[in-house]
Amino acid sequence: MAASYTTRSSSHPRSNKLLFRQLFEKESSTYTYLLADLSHPDKPALLIDPVDKMVERDLSLVKELGLKLIYAMNTHVHADHVTGSGLIKNKIPGVKSIISKASNSQADLLIKAGDKICFGDLFLEVRATPGHTLGCVTYVTGDGPDQPQPRMAFTGDALLIRGCGRTDFQGGSSLQLYKSVHSQIFTLPKDTLLFPAHDYKGFTVSTVEEEMLYNPRLTKEEEAFKNIMENLKLPYPKMIDIAVPANMVCGLQDVSAKPVEATSN
């Protein structure tokens, strides 16, 4: 387990309390995030980017903490591991899987920019951050007096700490990624906490301010960034041929179930 703490909104008399856990899967260096609203009687919870082989761990934690898991969501179609969202749905009936409509994959809820994913009195706002893949999104905690401060952004592979997702497959585009990060992430308040889907260097969290100052790729001009991304020369992820097709159906899912589009509010 990488980090664990709770945040409490300070500027409002009603104390909405966010439970937050950062969980790690070491083979793919993937972070899974558990969030819940502890101030709500049901303690509704969601998991962002669960990994199939860690589902038992994640669901035990959910049970131990007395949470009611309602969503298993992905930031994008992962290429390096199989998502746990299908397994979770099989184990906990009623849990809904979530992915972006732009990812062209299957899930119970297909979300788009501007949608709000509510859990209790808290919510995540969806920001479209394509470039690593066509359907990448960043989930950002809500803005408002009832919502946790500082804000938290779950960037998937769009922004990694002192790095970013590669752009050489799955509809990737370095120019699109550059625009996504600069317009959708770097415009958030400077103290916004950034939580990526992976880390290969031992980092757990960063901030908008830190990445705007020190990210060795994204602080460059657009053309220099493109040049860096074209010369990464990374080997393809070992699991890509298994992971991508599996993740197109959220890992394991009844594909006959009709997906619905989330509503913006």
Ligand SMILES: N[C@@H](CCC(=O)N[C@@H](CSS)C(=O)NCC(=O)O)C(=O)O
């Ligand atoms: N070696 C790993 C895959 C490593 C990798 O390609 N990571 C991706 C994110 S997972 S799609 C990436 O974008 N990396 C960017 C970077 O700069 O490292 C494996 O074989 O699974």
Ligand SMILES: [Fe+2]
């Ligand atoms: Fe990825």
